[in-house]
Amino acid sequence: MEMIFWWTIFPYICGTILIVGTFYRFIFRGKSWYAPSTEIFEKKWLRFGSVLFHYGIIFAFIGHVMGVLIPIGVYEALGVGEHLYHMGAIAGGGIAGLMVVIGLVVMIIRKFSFPKVRVHTTFGDYFTIVLLLIIAALGTYMTLIYSYTVVAYEYRLTIGPWFRSLFTFHPLSELMLGIPTVFKIHVILSFFLFASIPFTQLVHMFSFPVRYPTRAPQQYRSRNGYDKS
Amino acid sequence: MKIKAQVAMVMHLDKCIGCHTCSVTCKNVWTNRPGMEYVWYNNVETRPGPGYPKEWENTDRYKGGWIMRNGKLHLRAGGPISKLANIFYNPNMAEMDDFYEPWTYDFQHLHNSPKKENLPVARPKSMITGKYMDKPEWGPNWDDDLAGGSAVVPMDPNVQKVQEHIAMEYEKTFMMYLPRICEHCLNPSCVASCPTGALYKRDEDGIVLVDQDACRGWRFCQNGCPYHKVYYNWNTHKAEKCNFCYPRTEAGLPTICSETCVGRIRYIGVVLYDADRVKEAASVEDPKELYEAQLSVFLDPFDPEVIEEAEKQGINHSWIDSAQASPVYKMAIKWKIALPLHPEYRTLPMVWYVPPLSPIMNHITNANELCADGYIPAVDQMRIPMEYLASLLSADDTDVIRRVLLKMAAMRVHMREKTVGGADKLKVSKLLEEAKTTPEELEEMVRLLAVAKYNERFVIPTGRREMDGDLHYKQGSCSIEDIAPAEGMTTYPYERSESQ
Known part of the structure; x- marks a missing residue:
């Protein structure tokens, strides 16, 4: 049951909602696609919380690519041993995790303590921020505390191959049965977060303006072509 | 040469009475909705004063516009790479308190209040939080007509710059009104600042x-x-700005702020400019040369070569006609009495201002023997310091302001001599020479500045559609393109693919 639902069906449901929902929102609800900001109401706490969180989550994303997407064989071929990898993962992941957690806590406090910010915070905003905080706290706990006190779990042999196998549509679900519970919760909640992306402010991450540095500074458009661009 | 047309505006500050009708009508048309309560596309500032938002001219704080670095034009707030690094928090952005927290009043309380010893009052209530505000401390035009007040004058960045010349003694105070809309610049820094490319300048009219x-x-x-x-807009989480009332200008009507201007201070017209030369003009090293550099970008709409080239590049003949009759062309380029606001920002702004004359500080002695040349020292002793006007309109170049003020004074002297008599002939005077003008030009100016009717003040060609592709398709489907019914389609899709 656990194998079939949580490690086979559930990830695909979440992935489908993410992809279909995101395209639906972009195409049919385009005007709701933005990076909602309350900077106009409050700046000082935002500077601390937002910057810490966003840079932290970018580092955390890179860390997950290194730990989950890149197979363990690559590290072995490069001569990066298990000990060296875990040292790097704990240091880098721990710092990134703490940045995310502290940033999120600051952002939650800010949302509660400034009336102007609070009235403009929706259920979706609270949902996202709380879910992110739980996931990030679990991840940081796993990296900094669990790996020292219980076991330095080698997720590159179980979670990594399972996650990659989802993309080939031959999920190796049996790999996930034996992993520690805290890892299971972290993974399931993350997939739940992925599924919620199209319904929350998180869609703004797909709009990071990477083309800005290469485009012409001045933009001209003709009235005729305004709806084509 | 890449010829583009620009719809532009001139505001004649001498005629502004500070009534805020422009602001109110603009507000009612464009910004009376949730998320935009604090927004005034058009606002009228009393100067000297902090303006709206407070200290908007403080480029050290907000880092707006362009700056020259190593001979190249850069955004003052930083280029694309530094912007992407700062995308999670914009250190230079104004907060709502720099504008003001919008509020309404609890009018319902006047109806619902039980009988009490004291009269019920309508308490101010924030439109952001919905909570009562005990004491609003800043609002739209909070400092209206208070220029000269010691609380607001030091907040004016222009005053800070020319401080030694501006005394705060009561008898030396001065004030003027500065109505402001979006400048629809030729080299807009907002467009260059947008990471997504959502801001753009329209090809047809430069809006x-x-x-x-x-x-x-x-x-x-x-x-x-x-x-x-x-x-x-905190409600839609998107940027909004003055759109020069394009639905009106496309129909040949002036913007709502101009239409309703009580003092008739606003003029709208078309100018032609060479888009290829914009960057070069914005990149001259000395800020004082920016005004002349901007003028050099404009093209003479009477020049047969320009006309031929403009038509070749698809500018409709009615637009060229309008450029020839344009009041903006006359005031800004031909007579040079209208000046751009803060040319030192290097955006080449396209809302121009005729600087105001003001009372003379010292009495003119021997009023009976007043001669035309007596006006030259008068111009130099006007109540509004020339340095202050120069800080606003000519990147601190007082010579430019002096020339304009002399010309405006010469116009008055000439018309006084013509209608009332009593002064000596202007033709031979030094005033005419210093103002670098002729009586003929002055009489033309009087016509436009004082007598001109609606059709002379607003020369706006309609947004012509003849050049649009596939007009047959648009017939019957205009404005409902997304759901255009089949009967609106007199050209069928297969025909369109054949004709191309």
């Missing part, structure tokens, strides 16, 4: 607009505009 579908709310345009005329 700068925000594409609401493309805007992602990154907020760099807000302070990227040195005039602080792009606003953040």
Whole structure:
């Protein structure tokens, strides 16, 4: 049951909602696609919380690519041993995790303590921020505390191959049965977060303006072509 | 040569009475909705004063506009790479308190209050939080007509710059009104600041607009505009700005602020300019040369070569006709009495201002023997310091302001001599020579500045559609393109693919 639902069906449901929902929102609800900001109401706490969180989550994303997407064989071929990898993962992941957690806590406090910010915070905003905080706290706990006190779990042999196998549509679900519970919760909640992306402010991450540095500074458009661009 | 047409505006500050009718009508048309309560596309500032938002001219704080670095033009707030690094928090953006927290009044309380010893009052209530505000401390035009007050004058960045010349003694105070809309610049820094490319300048008329579908709310345009005329709608989380009432100008009508201007201070017209030369003009090293550099970008609409080239590049003949009759061309380029606001921001703004004359500080002695040349020292002793006007309109070049004021004074002297007599002939005077003008030109100016009717003040060609492709398709489907019914389609899709 656990194998079939949580490690086979559930990830695909979440992935489908993410992809279909995101395209639906972009195409049919385009005007709701933005990076909602309350900077106009409050700046000082935002500077601390937002910057810490966003840079932290970018580092955390890179860390997950290194730990989950890149197979363990690559590290072995490069001569990066298990000990060296875990040292790097704990240091880098721990710092990134703490940045995310502290940033999120600051952002939650800010949302509660400034009336102007609070009235403009929706259920979706609270949902996202709380879910992110739980996931990030679990991840940081796993990296900094669990790996020292219980076991330095080698997720590159179980979670990594399972996650990659989802993309080939031959999920190796049996790999996930034996992993520690805290890892299971972290993974399931993350997939739940992925599924919620199209319904929350998180869609703004797909709009990071990477083309800005290469485009012409001045933009001209003709009235005729305004709806084509 | 890449010829483009620009719809532009001139405001004759001598005629502004500070009634705020422009602001109110603009507000009622464009910004009376949730998220935009604090926004005034058009506002009238009493100067000297902090303006709206407070200290918007403080480029050290908001970092708007362009700056020359190593001979090249850069955004003052930083280029694309530094913007992407700062995208999670914009350090230079204004907060709502720099504008003001919008509020309404609890009028219902006047109806519902039980009988009491004291009269019920309508308490102010924030439109952001819905909570009562015990004491609003700043609001739209909070300092209206208070220029000279010691609380607001030091907040004016122009005053800070020319401080030694401006005394705060009561008998030396001065004030003027400065109505402001988006400048629809030739070299807009808001457009260059937008990471997504949602802001753009329209090819046909140069109006700068925000594409609401493309805007992602990154907020760099807000302070990227040195005039602080792009606003953040906290409800839709997108940028909005003055759109020069394009639905009206496309129909040949003036903007709502101009239409309703009580003092008739506003003039709208078309100018032709060479888009290829814009960057070069914005990049001259000395800020004082920016005014002349901007003038050099404009093209003479009477020049047969320009006309031929403009038509070749698809500018409709009615637009060329309008450029020839344009009041903006006359005031800004031909007579040079209208000046751009803060040319030192290097955005080449396209809303121009005729500087105001003001009372003379010292009495003119021997009023009976007043001669035309007596006006020369009078201009130099006007109540509004020339340094202050120069700080606003000519990048601190007082010579430019002096020339304009002399010309305006010469116009008055000439008309007084003509209608009342009593002064000596202007033709031979030194005033005429110093103002670098002729009686013929002055009489033309009087016509436009004082007598001109609606059709002379507003020369706006309609947004012509003849050049649009596939007009047959648009017939019957205009404005409902998305759901155009089949009967609106007199050209069928297969025919369109054949003709191309």
